[in-house]
Amino acid sequence: MLLLKNAMASLFLAALLVLTVTAQPQAGVDVQHYVFRLTLTDASDRIAGEADVTVQFTGAAGRELRLDLVGTGGSTPTGMTVSGVRRNGQPVPFTHASDALRIPLEPVPAGGEKQVFSITYAGVPTDGLVISKNKFGDRTFFGDNWPNRARHWLPVADHPSDKSTCEFIVTAPAHYRVIGNGLLKEETDLPGNLRRTHWTEAVPIPTKVMVVGASRFVVQHVDTLRNVPVQSWVYPQDRDAGFFDYAPAAPILAFFDSLVGTYPYEKLANVQSKTRYGGMENAGNIFYNEKAIHGKKNLDMERLVAHEIGHQWFGNSVTEKDWPHVWLSEGFATYLADVYVEHAYGPARMAEYLQKERKEVFDFAKENPTAPVVVTQPADLMALLNPNSYQKGAWTLHMLRQRVGDEAFWRGLRTYYGRYRNANAATEDFRQVMEETSGKDLSGFFKQWLYTPGYPKLTGTWAYEATQKELVVQLRQPAGASYVLPLELALYDVAGKLLGKETVQVDGAEKTFRLKVTGVPASVVPDPDTEVLAEVELKKR
Structure with a gap:
């Protein structure tokens, strides 16, 4: 993801309010698949959920299964309350405290065994699912899980190392369109002016990028890449500007696909949203901050789209x-x-x-x-x-x-x-x-x-020795520094014409280089092609 400009300080403050040290994944447990059935309403911010969690036990899991789910308590009337748990369809006891749902494993499952745990719960999310009004005053729901905030609204193994396939089956008022990971499996209008929307993701993904969003949307079908649809989902009021800003996604996707390898997901949706970040790389389902809309050529916006699409390979897959x-x-x-x-x-x-x-x-x-x-x-x-x-x-x-x-x-x-x-x-x-x-x-x-912390800081001098037709360069690193790096030098004459480029190998506290050159250099420019992460001050002696 990328942060909005000037947002870092407020973001860190928010983090201190809602985040704790992440628990390590439970040994011997591998979540294979989630099915999340969620009910959203306009009457309140309370959500009702049922999650089927398919777990494969890979070893000694101990005598209980632990899932992350933020409970109620504290100074705010938010959090999730679990009303029931079933193991392979049978009710079982559980405890829900300290933001962990613990389910006894009696009998203890054998290695390689799969079991399904069904959790019924409800509550007002403290975080993770952002329920609010967008910049136009319309009510919206947007998952915003990074880094470990899925636990605020979903019972999960909330760690990037435990990846799984997933489904979201969302029932919401019919004026919402719902976007989720994977492919759209069902949209059904229900009595009471409700609609059920079912998204299914067949590729294993981490919980940090496992989300849905619900809002008034207009949708543009931009292009396809080998039958992978590229879509833009924006607020109706931002239709033209949003479609313009997200349009570069199609050529960016094609470029990365040819450069790195086959795109890993079933679709690529670029979605205007209420994410706290400038962009959030949800798998096949990128959420952009609602304010990051320009409606005209803007290279920073294009780079934001490229950054989030790049995450589909690295970070998500x-x-x-x-x-x-x-x-x-x-x-x-x-x-x-x-x-x-x-x-x-x-x-x-x-x-x-x-x-x-x-x-x-x-x-x-x-x-x-x-x-x-x-x-x-x-x-x-x-x-x-x-x-x-x-x-x-x-x-x-x-x-x-x-x-x-x-x-x-x-x-x-x-x-x-x-x-x-x-x-x-x-x-x-x-x-x-x-x-x-x-x-x-x-x-x-x-x-x-x-x-190693820090970066190289090089200082030095250069001089031209006419009798030897040599450029003499002296370079120094601060005491205790021992960076090893190549440093290219560009030589220019008095008219500003490039005489040539020479590369020296920096590998000590202080070193002198004598370089045979053609022509008389009037200036020497270190790292002319922006190739080293170093601070270089080079003066004529």
Whole structure:
């Protein structure tokens, strides 16, 4: 996802109010499928739900099944109350406390056994399902689960490592259109001016991107890619502007499909919504903030669409094993958006965005000098939405592309996607794939850029020695720094004509390079093609 500008501070405040440390997934339990039957009304914000949860027991699960579901209590009259639980159709006892639903497993299931647990519940969601009025005053319902907020309205194993297929069967007043993951299976008008809408997702996805939305919508069928429909769902009042803004989704989808691999889902819907983010990458069902509407050519908006579509491959299909590896989602989507700009508008426009992203990395590092990209388990998951996960992750991929070469880089990404499609991966899994496909040892590269905080700061001087026809360059790193990186230098004459480019290998605290050159350089520009994440100050001696 991407954040709206100026939204970071309020987002973190909201996070502190509603989020707790995420529980680790229960060992020996693999949720295979969810069926969520939900009833929405205009009379109140109370929802009624029944969830069928198909679980495969893969080992020693213990004597109870634990599902995440935020209960009632505290200072607000919200949360879910469970009225009954059935195991394979038979009522069973349960406890619901501390935002966990616990169901005794007597008898204890055998390894490999599948069972279905049916939970009946109701309540007013504290979060996760945003029930409110949109910017035009119309009532709406929008799931907004990232990172672990599905538990506020759905009984789930709320961790990215437990992926499953799902269905949403929503009964709501007939003036709502309901959008969900997967393919539309049923729309049936019911007595009482109600409508039942059934969406079914046959591809396993994490709960963070498992949602529905209900609103007054107009829908445009934009295009298809190998029978995958591309759609735009917008508020009627924003019809023209919204259809214009979401139209680039079709060529972006086709470009990423050809670059990375086959698109993983049954459709791609781009949906105007009440998400708190600028965009939220729900699987095949992207929600954009209702205010992110322009109705005219806007490259930032186009990049937002590209970022969220890029998540369909990385974040949704290939999902991080655990939260410390979230850069595998956000860094990848950020870089794919940059690559789309390169493809559609040329390398110079891509370089402009890379330079902005580099500055954001520098600014963040100055305020957080001890923070690496891959962190230990964070107490506040919202704190992961920072320039390390996004911009430094993207820059790591950009430099990896230079390190191994274009052909090996894209072959590696395609192999990584193919190997971990519909599954989970950690940073070391990605490193191993890139080493296999490039034939290079990348352990030092990954350690330097992902596990080490900060970034290189290089200072130095240059001089031209006419007698030797040499450019003499001296470069220094601060005490204690030991970054290893290539640094390209562009040499220009007094008329501004490029004399040539030379690359030096920085690998020590201080180093002098003597370079044979043709012509007399009047200026030397470090990193002319925006290829390294480094702060370089180079002066003429």
